[in-house]
Amino acid sequence: MKNKNICIICRKAKNNMTEEHVIPDSLGGHYKIYNVCKGCNDSLGGDVDSTLVNHNFSKFFRHNEQIKGEKGKIPFPISGYFQHPTRTDLKYKMCHGKLRQLPTPPQLIKNNDGEIIGASCSLDISDKNDANAIMKKYLSRQGLDPTQFYTQTEETIVHSDTTFSGKLNIDIRDFKIGLLKIAYEFAVDKVPKYFDDPMAIKISEILETANISEVEKLQISTGFEKIISKNFDDFFDFEKKRHLLWLTGVNNCLICFIRLYGLFEISIKLSDNSSYLKEWDMLICDNNFKNKKCVFYNLNNKLTNNIKNTYISFEHHVSSRQEYNELQNNFKYEGQGKEPKLYNSKGDVFPNAIHIAFNNKIKEAFNHKADTISVVNGFLTQIIKFDNLPPVFLKSVKTGNLFRVTAIKIEEEFEKI
Numbered sequence: 001m002k003n004k005n006i007c008i009i010c011r012k013a014k015n016n017m018t019e020e021h022v023i024p025d026s027l028g029g030h031y032k033i034y035n036v037c038k039g040c041n042d043s044l045g046g047d048v049d050s051t052l053v054n055h056n057f058s059k060f061f062r063h064n065e066q067i068k069g070e071k072g073k074i075p076f077p078i079s080g081y082f083q084h085p086t087r088t089d090l091k092y093k094m095c096h097g098k099l100r101q102l103p104t105p106p107q108l109i110k111n112n113d114g115e116i117i118g119a120s121c122s123l124d125i126s127d128k129n130d131a132n133a134i135m136k137k138y139l140s141r142q143g144l145d146p147t148q149f150y151t152q153t154e155e156t157i158v159h160s161d162t163t164f165s166g167k168l169n170i171d172i173r174d175f176k177i178g179l180l181k182i183a184y185e186f187a188v189d190k191v192p193k194y195f196d197d198p199m200a201i202k203i204s205e206i207l208e209t210a211n212i213s214e215v216e217k218l219q220i221s222t223g224f225e226k227i228i229s230k231n232f233d234d235f236f237d238f239e240k241k242r243h244l245l246w247l248t249g250v251n252n253c254l255i256c257f258i259r260l261y262g263l264f265e266i267s268i269k270l271s272d273n274s275s276y277l278k279e280w281d282m283l284i285c286d287n288n289f290k291n292k293k294c295v296f297y298n299l300n301n302k303l304t305n306n307i308k309n310t311y312i313s314f315e316h317h318v319s320s321r322q323e324y325n326e327l328q329n330n331f332k333y334e335g336q337g338k339e340p341k342l343y344n345s346k347g348d349v350f351p352n353a354i355h356i357a358f359n360n361k362i363k364e365a366f367n368h369k370a371d372t373i374s375v376v377n378g379f380l381t382q383i384i385k386f387d388n389l390p391p392v393f394l395k396s397v398k399t400g401n402l403f404r405v406t407a408i409k410i411e412e413e414f415e416k417i
């Protein structure tokens, strides 16, 4: 993107840029950008962010975390109308956590001769003082003279220990446009070249027109799968109160993963071109809504900085139960802790050149050039195979037996982010 005055949503030159929250602030977002024009900012807030902010899951989340909205209010997650299980004439409304009965339409009461002797209605105890006025109004409307009747109120408890039933709507589609906006703005902000990508142009159109049905045509997941929690549980401490955005290249595509607290988890394909990022680069936006901070980092660098301990061990070729037992039982080899002394199969010490090549292999592992890398339980484990060296042996201090080294194993213990 060349021009700072171009709005990233409508793609027009504008001079009224505003502060845009990439993650809505009423969801605890603290990531701000400044290249969205006033008009687009307003319509994004009304048509795009609202799908996410007003999602019932978000209401539960905001209530749990006590996050205030723009008007300073914390939503109560359960709202709407409820029904009494047996008295189907009674309707209730949930207001700020309190269930209130709605007045029933008044009914005329007649005696056996069909003569009107009064009217009745049922209302919430908190509306007791309105009973008179409601009945007067009703009787007048029926063409009757309210002064001919007297009002009598009766208090009946109809809803203690009762299970009320109501509906809770969970949107499974519309909210995705809110997540798409987050992914797009994150990508454009951190990878400015992405702005000119054909898919970026398409996405900005969808966002500008809040065209929800077009979102489904993109490669976007359901939004409820535990895609990040499952795959990155070893890297991140998911107990922390935060939202995570994740930009990376997968299968030659640019992908954004989003994890909004633990509620929504989604993957969105942003481009058919992965060259915006270096291979293995994973850009993270880590938005902590407890300490109200938003930080950005490259996952690989962050992990390298978080390494607490490094353990080097060797994998051996084992040819007998006896050898296996020796290896398992506090195996010590010559040169352990300093530089391992390397032997050939006949038991002769190798020349220096082999020792140097061996040590270079270990260095390679530290530069993350291992044959296999895995992350399990807070350990980054790398295995470097010994293919292009002559067979190398270590000598047991205890028995003098030789053990062939097949690979070096480096385990780096890191602190979860």
Ligand SMILES: [Zn+2]
Residues within 6 Å of the ligand: 007, 008, 009, 010, 011, 012, 014, 036, 037, 038, 039, 040, 041
């Ligand atoms: Zn605009």
